[in-house]
Structure formats: C-alpha cells, structure tokens
Amino acid sequence: MLDIVLNREIKINPTSSQLTTQDILGAWKARWGINRMNYKVEPGLYRLGNPDPNAPVLVTANYKMTFDALRKELTNFDAWILVLDTKGVNVWCAAGKGTFGTTELLNRLAVVQLDNVVSHKTLILPQLGASGVCAHDIQKFSGFKVVYGPVRAKDIKEFIQSGMKATDEMRTVTFSAYDRLVLTPIELVSTFRISLMIFGVLFLLNLIGIGPFGAVDFYAYVGAVIIGSVLTPVLLPWIPGRAFAWKGWFLGFIWVIVNLLMGWPSSEYSVLKALGYLLILPPVSAYLAMNFTGSSTYTSFSGVLKEMKIAIPAMIISIGLGAILILVNSFI
Amino acid sequence: MKHSYLKNVSTLRMDSGKCTGCGMCLEVCPHHVFVMSKGKSIIVDKDRCIECGACVKNCPFKALEVKPGVGCAAAIIKGWLTGTEPSCDCSDGSCC
Incomplete structure (x- = not known):
C-alpha cells in the first residue's frame, strides 16, 4: 500500500544578529571580488532571536552579504527571516533578473510551509525587491499580503516598531560617497585582466623592437585606470555634466594635461607620444567610468544606451588615432 | 549632493484613466517619481525614473507602462x- 506522508518536516535554521569575524572578513573579500559569486547562505526559513507565531516575517536574498546586512540590524529582536534562492545575488540585482521574484517567493512559501509556522498573513519585503515581485499576485496565490519595507536594513526595526510605516527618507535610494567608495575595489579588480593583456601586448612590442614602453607608460595608464574606476565614482556628483563617460573622460583629460604640464615623471616624451596619450587615456577613464553606471543607483537603461551610442564610437576613434600616433612615434 | 542623470530618456507612461489612486507606485518607487494629486497618482519628475519596473509590476490596475x-x-x-x-x-x- 502506498504510504503518503502528509506532514513534511518543517525545517527552521537558527541565526543571530551577531556577525562573527569570519562574516566581516567574508564581506571584505567579496568587495574585492574574492569568492564573490559563491558567497551564499542556504535558502529557507531562519529563526532570529526567539520569534513566536506572531513575529514578523522578513524576506531577503541569499547573498550572504545581504543576509548579514539584514540580521546585524536586528539586535534584541525576534523575527522570522525567509531567504529566497537568488543564486547568491543581492535583492536589487536579483529583482532585476527575476530571481528575487513572484515565482520564487510563492515556491519558497510552500517549501517552508510558512502558514504552519506563523499565525498572521503578512510578509515584509525590502522595497528594492519590488521590481521583481508582484504584490497582488502573491496575495492572490498564497494569501500572504506583501508589505514593502524600507530600502535599507538599518531602518527595518524602526519601520516595524512604527506600525509598518515608512518615512520618505526610508523609501529613497541614496548613493553617498561612502556607498560609492565601497564599490570601487571590485571595479578596480575587474580591470586587472584586460590591463595584464595590454601590458603583454606592450611587452611583445618591446620585444620586436617597437617601443620602448616602460615605467612612464605604465604610470600614465595606471593613473587613467584609477581615475576611471575609483576617482570618478567617488567624486561622481561633483564632476560637471551628466553622462558617466563624459565625467570619466573629463577627469582623464585633466590627468593627462597635468602630467604634460609637469613634464611627466620621466624626461623624454615626444610631442607625438604626448598627443597619442591625450587621445588614448581619457577614453580609457571614460570607458571605466561608463561601466560604473551598472553600480550606480540612478541610471536608466534608456539613458545608458543613449550615452553609449555617442561614447563608444568616440572612444574607438580616439583610441585608434592615439595608437597610430604612438606607433608612428616608435618608428621615427 | 544630488545625483542627476540624462534628461528626457525614460520610457515611463501613465494611463491616468486606469489609476485608482491606490498609492502602490508611490510605495515601491525608489526615486520619488510619483506624487498623489486629487486622488490620483501623477508622474512628477520623469527624469528621476530609472526604469526598474517596480511600479509597473505592482500596479494592480495596469495603469503604468515602461520598457524595463x-x-x-x-x-x-x-x-x-x-x-x-x-x-x-x-x-x-x-x-x-
């Protein structure tokens, strides 16, 4: 005879608001791109503190940095945390991809049997999950009412304690200098591979007698990279203009001019080579700055597309001309 | 310091005939694109829109449209x- 087990075991994982040294180190490593794509917690239901069936349910992503950012704000608090399987991606990006989405939430509610754990019908979602989740469909198919909480985890306690009322400030996405600064290591690290390829090409050119490329070229290039991937993001709102590529180009241009006026750190530098770098380096900074659109919180697809349609051809032409000048310089 | 990006690019549209003034779009919008006026939501600053699609997805009356x-x-x-x-x-x- 078939033996159908109707009562599946309800699995609840314990967690706490205390971050360990390992958690903090893990977050730091992820910022630098170490193990970043595999920094996950197991999806499912977690118990923080000592929640009863009336305790609030907070829904989050299974990127460990996201999960940690939420639980560290919940000191002396009892809550259920429902972790969705977002493949180790934060709430905002996962909502954009649809993994922090309606289907995953409905599935996860069923898997953890939330209606057997809590006695209420309310889920608190981070506001930035809203682009992936359809609140009225969740209610229709599961009976749970979705309440969008604040953007930032640090406001979650105040939000709950004030009877689920978010202030305008809690609802607004900001992008402070510090927010931007913590994103720059990954921008820098992601330039390493292409930079090594460029150094390799220059080394080969040296070997076959075209060049010589040395410390001066290295210094000029590294400066342009740091300007595009670190300085432009940090100084973003203070740089005139709107398009990211323009902002990066502008600072990159200043970098080259300052170097030319100071005579570069090393002596011999022909006019041709200087002109070449004036054409090559600002677009390098511009390109890296343009890539920061993906990390920013206020760009739109249509906007980025518009700036790219102008910036990319301009970059290619400028770098192409600059490379010709530098090669010509090497031959004369 | 306030960030501002390119102007007149967002594909956001509102069909105010369908809007019931439930306020859901005000709740989910991360950039204060909407305000409530005379019982209906209106787009107050389209240039702040980042086309994330949260308002479209959470509008129960399909009054909003954007190319996310x-x-x-x-x-x-x-x-x-x-x-x-x-x-x-x-x-x-x-x-x-």
Missing part, C-alpha cells in the same frame, strides 16, 4: 556581443 531594463553599460555591451537582451548577469565579476 538595466542601467548598466557592461550588461548592454555584453548584450551586443552575445546578441541577447542585456541582463544584470554579473557572473564575470563586473557590475552591480
């Missing part, structure tokens, strides 16, 4: 190179 997409140059380039729709797929270690 990622405001990410790396994703768009990847889309061009691979011939796919740009998506926020950061598995190569860049972006978001």
Whole structure:
C-alpha cells in the first residue's frame, strides 16, 4: 500500500544578529571580488532571536552579504527571516533578473510551509525587491499580503516598531560617497585582466623592437585606470555634466594635461607620444567610468544606451588615432 | 549632493484613466517619481525614473507602462556581443 506522508518536516535554521569575524572578513573579500559569486547562505526559513507565531516575517536574498546586512540590524529582536534562492545575488540585482521574484517567493512559501509556522498573513519585503515581485499576485496565490519595507536594513526595526510605516527618507535610494567608495575595489579588480593583456601586448612590442614602453607608460595608464574606476565614482556628483563617460573622460583629460604640464615623471616624451596619450587615456577613464553606471543607483537603461551610442564610437576613434600616433612615434 | 542623470530618456507612461489612486507606485518607487494629486497618482519628475519596473509590476490596475531594463553599460555591451537582451548577469565579476 502506498504510504503518503502528509506532514513534511518543517525545517527552521537558527541565526543571530551577531556577525562573527569570519562574516566581516567574508564581506571584505567579496568587495574585492574574492569568492564573490559563491558567497551564499542556504535558502529557507531562519529563526532570529526567539520569534513566536506572531513575529514578523522578513524576506531577503541569499547573498550572504545581504543576509548579514539584514540580521546585524536586528539586535534584541525576534523575527522570522525567509531567504529566497537568488543564486547568491543581492535583492536589487536579483529583482532585476527575476530571481528575487513572484515565482520564487510563492515556491519558497510552500517549501517552508510558512502558514504552519506563523499565525498572521503578512510578509515584509525590502522595497528594492519590488521590481521583481508582484504584490497582488502573491496575495492572490498564497494569501500572504506583501508589505514593502524600507530600502535599507538599518531602518527595518524602526519601520516595524512604527506600525509598518515608512518615512520618505526610508523609501529613497541614496548613493553617498561612502556607498560609492565601497564599490570601487571590485571595479578596480575587474580591470586587472584586460590591463595584464595590454601590458603583454606592450611587452611583445618591446620585444620586436617597437617601443620602448616602460615605467612612464605604465604610470600614465595606471593613473587613467584609477581615475576611471575609483576617482570618478567617488567624486561622481561633483564632476560637471551628466553622462558617466563624459565625467570619466573629463577627469582623464585633466590627468593627462597635468602630467604634460609637469613634464611627466620621466624626461623624454615626444610631442607625438604626448598627443597619442591625450587621445588614448581619457577614453580609457571614460570607458571605466561608463561601466560604473551598472553600480550606480540612478541610471536608466534608456539613458545608458543613449550615452553609449555617442561614447563608444568616440572612444574607438580616439583610441585608434592615439595608437597610430604612438606607433608612428616608435618608428621615427 | 544630488545625483542627476540624462534628461528626457525614460520610457515611463501613465494611463491616468486606469489609476485608482491606490498609492502602490508611490510605495515601491525608489526615486520619488510619483506624487498623489486629487486622488490620483501623477508622474512628477520623469527624469528621476530609472526604469526598474517596480511600479509597473505592482500596479494592480495596469495603469503604468515602461520598457524595463538595466542601467548598466557592461550588461548592454555584453548584450551586443552575445546578441541577447542585456541582463544584470554579473557572473564575470563586473557590475552591480
């Protein structure tokens, strides 16, 4: 005879608001791109503190940095945390991809049997999950009412304690200098591979007698990279203009001019080579700055597309001309 | 310091005939694009819109429309190179 087990075991994982040294180190490593794509917690239901069936349910992503950012704000608090399987991606990006989405939430509610754990019908979602989740469909198919909480985890306690009322400030996405600064290591690290390829090409050119490329070229290039991937993001709102590529180009241009006026750190530098770098380096900074659109919180697809349609051809032409000048310089 | 991006680019549209003034779009919008006026939501600053699609997805009356997409140059380039729709797929270690 078939033996159908109707009562599946309800699995609840314990967690706490205390971050360990390992958690903090893990977050730091992820910022630098170490193990970043595999920094996950197991999806499912977690118990923080000592929640009863009336305790609030907070829904989050299974990127460990996201999960940690939420639980560290919940000191002396009892809550259920429902972790969705977002493949180790934060709430905002996962909502954009649809993994922090309606289907995953409905599935996860069923898997953890939330209606057997809590006695209420309310889920608190981070506001930035809203682009992936359809609140009225969740209610229709599961009976749970979705309440969008604040953007930032640090406001979650105040939000709950004030009877689920978010202030305008809690609802607004900001992008402070510090927010931007913590994103720059990954921008820098992601330039390493292409930079090594460029150094390799220059080394080969040296070997076959075209060049010589040395410390001066290295210094000029590294400066342009740091300007595009670190300085432009940090100084973003203070740089005139709107398009990211323009902002990066502008600072990159200043970098080259300052170097030319100071005579570069090393002596011999022909006019041709200087002109070449004036054409090559600002677009390098511009390109890296343009890539920061993906990390920013206020760009739109249509906007980025518009700036790219102008910036990319301009970059290619400028770098192409600059490379010709530098090669010509090497031959004369 | 306030950030401002390119003007007149967002594809956001509102059909105010369908709007019932429930306020859901005000709740989910991360950039205060909407305000409530005379019992209906209106688009007050379209240039702040980042086309995330949260309002469209959560409007129970289908009053809103946008072409949602990622405001990410790396994703768009990847889309061009691979011939796919740009998506926020950061598995190569860049972006978001």
